[in-house]
Amino acid sequence: MNxxxxxxxxxxxxxxxxxxxxxxxxxxxxxxxxxxEVAATYVATALTxxxxxxxxxxxxxxxxxxxxxxxxxxxxxLAVQARYTRSDGGRTIEVPLGTLLNPIxxxxxEQLVAQxxxxxxxxxxxxSITFQREREQDTRITLRQPLYQPAIPAAERAQRExxxxxxxxxxxxxxxxxxxxxxxxxxxxxxxxxRAVLEATREVLDENLRVNDSMLRNGRVTEDQVLRAxxxxxxxxxQLRQSTSSSDQARNYVNFLLNRPLDTPLEDARIAxxxxxxxxxxxxxxxxxxxxxxxxxxxxxxxxxxxxxxHVARAALGPSLALAxxxxxxxxxxxFGAGNNFSSASLVLTWKFFDGGAxxxxxxxxxxxxxxxxxxxxxxxxxxxxxARQALDRLAESTDSLAVAEARADAARxxxxxxxxxxxAGAISQVEFLDARSAATAAELALNVTRFELLQRRVELEFSxxxxxxxxxxx
Numbered sequence: 001m002n003x004x005x006x007x008x009x010x011x012x013x014x015x016x017x018x019x020x021x022x023x024x025x026x027x028x029x030x031x032x033x034x035x036x037e038v039a040a041t042y043v044a045t046a047l048t049x050x051x052x053x054x055x056x057x058x059x060x061x062x063x064x065x066x067x068x069x070x071x072x073x074x075x076x077x078l079a080v081q082a083r084y085t086r087s088d089g090g091r092t093i094e095v096p097l098g099t100l101l102n103p104i105x106x107x108x109x110e111q112l113v114a115q116x117x118x119x120x121x122x123x124x125x126x127x128s129i130t131f132q133r134e135r136e137q138d139t140r141i142t143l144r145q146p147l148y149q150p151a152i153p154a155a156e157r158a159q160r161e162x163x164x165x166x167x168x169x170x171x172x173x174x175x176x177x178x179x180x181x182x183x184x185x186x187x188x189x190x191x192x193x194x195r196a197v198l199e200a201t202r203e204v205l206d207e208n209l210r211v212n213d214s215m216l217r218n219g220r221v222t223e224d225q226v227l228r229a230x231x232x233x234x235x236x237x238x239q240l241r242q243s244t245s246s247s248d249q250a251r252n253y254v255n256f257l258l259n260r261p262l263d264t265p266l267e268d269a270r271i272a273x274x275x276x277x278x279x280x281x282x283x284x285x286x287x288x289x290x291x292x293x294x295x296x297x298x299x300x301x302x303x304x305x306x307x308x309x310x311h312v313a314r315a316a317l318g319p320s321l322a323l324a325x326x327x328x329x330x331x332x333x334x335x336f337g338a339g340n341n342f343s344s345a346s347l348v349l350t351w352k353f354f355d356g357g358a359x360x361x362x363x364x365x366x367x368x369x370x371x372x373x374x375x376x377x378x379x380x381x382x383x384x385x386x387x388a389r390q391a392l393d394r395l396a397e398s399t400d401s402l403a404v405a406e407a408r409a410d411a412a413r414x415x416x417x418x419x420x421x422x423x424x425a426g427a428i429s430q431v432e433f434l435d436a437r438s439a440a441t442a443a444e445l446a447l448n449v450t451r452f453e454l455l456q457r458r459v460e461l462e463f464s465x466x467x468x469x470x471x472x473x474x475x
Contacts, residue, residue, distance in 0.1 A: 035189060035269035035455075039182045042258060046181045049259040053177055056170045063166040067159040073152045076145040081328075083138045098126040133332055140328025140342075147323055147347075150315035158308035165301030171294035179463040181257050183456045188250035188266055190452035194445055195243040198236055201441045205233040208433070211424070220426065232434050236441075271451070283392060286465045290388040291381065293466045299377035306370035313363040319351040387464040395461050398454040405443070405450040412436075412443035 047053065102123045109119035146152060209229040216226050252262040327343040329336055352359070419436035422428040 032268055032270040035186070035271050038267050038269040039185050041267075042185055042254065043178050043181050045258050045260075046177050047174060050177055050257060051259055053170070053173055056166075056173045060163070060166045060170050063159070063163040067156070067163050070152070070156040070159040073146065073149075073155070076143055079142050081138075081140050081142055083136075085133075085136045087134055087136075093129045095127045095129060098124045135332045136330075137332070137334055138328070138330045139334070140326050143323075143325040145323045146320070148319070148321040150318055151312050151320075154308050154311035154315055158305045158312060161301045161305035161308060165298045165305065168294040168298035168301060172298060175294065175463060177257065179459055181254065182459050184250065184254045184257060185266070186452050186455050186459070188247065188254055189269060189271070190448060191243060191247035191250050192268065193448045193452075195240065195247060197441065197444045197448060198240045198243055201437070201444075202233070202236045202240065204437060205229065205236055208423075208437070209233055225429075228431065228434060232437070271455075283389075286392065287385055287388055289466045290384045290464060291466075293384055295380050296377075296384060299373070299380045303370065303373040303377050306366065306373040310363060310366035310370055313359060313366045316362070317352055317359050319349060322348045322350075324348050384464070388461075391457065391461040391464040395454070395457045398450065398457050401450050402454055405447040409440075409443040409447040412440040416440040
């Protein structure tokens, strides 16, 4: 094969490299879907299968049941109470009626006999009173209805705020999951494109080694140039192995978020052409939008719940009024009807004046919890604003870096093309050619990283400013 044929074969590998660098898959046989469509599919899968999100959903259900329990305290409580007792022994009081009255009765009888009348007062026996029955039953239906208990509405409001916080917490995790799945998938695509760049580079180095072997046989180069070409070839093979490992790790993480086997294959996708980014809303508006994130709402709900808990503790020392109704039967046996049934109605006023300081400590604990919740709310608001500002700065940085990376890659491609022609003509050394190849590969890899970094930072901006991130990969 002459030099022109070898040069033609070498240049034939360059279009594949350029195609990879513009976001298309050189190995794809069928049209690829857009990356935002594929990412949306994976996000939908994660929202139904992610274990952490399912756990947070259970937290919402638990808060809902706690609110139901708090509301149930408004309603009357109806219950049946039944007691049957068998006892032996117990306190008995002896009443000496016979001992006290029989002498008197005897004197009276003797007077009556003396008068010729029959005795009229028979002797009586001493008696005893047992205060504990051998058998006893008490069966009743009880009704308790709170009439005035300030702690009940305060507890209900606290549980309602906790439920709102649980919903906000779930929404925050859902948004975070959308971001993580999308960025993880973009990271996998980035490793896939990087591996394609290295594979195209390996083809260039394979051809370069073949050309140098041929030149060595023809006496046009020395053996050190062949050894250098083989060294560069092995270095790229090592980079390919590392790239494959990185791609596998990125795939595993995506599948982990989707709660499916880690080695499940992922779908390749097409990245839309990169265009100039349109004007974003004003920074002030983005920061205002960021304050609407679920994390901020969750913090506000926790502050409100802590305040209501303080009201609950304060109400515990106030008066409360309840209605108590009881109806049933009591006695040694189960009997119903007149003389056996009973009923009662009571108004029960409770007002606690002293409990050893327990309620005072509870109120102080509630106040501390409220202050702590307010501090956390301020910290979250500052963190959200910081994330939004950092996301804006990083996106602007990536946007500027993209133009530089594209210019660098274009220059490196042109330099590699010229170096290839010169090498085949024997006008440059092997070292100069390999330096041009290394510069081209580094530029292409840097461009690949910059492009996907720009996409990921768009996702971060959507997340940090409260957006839904529906089309993060579409410029």
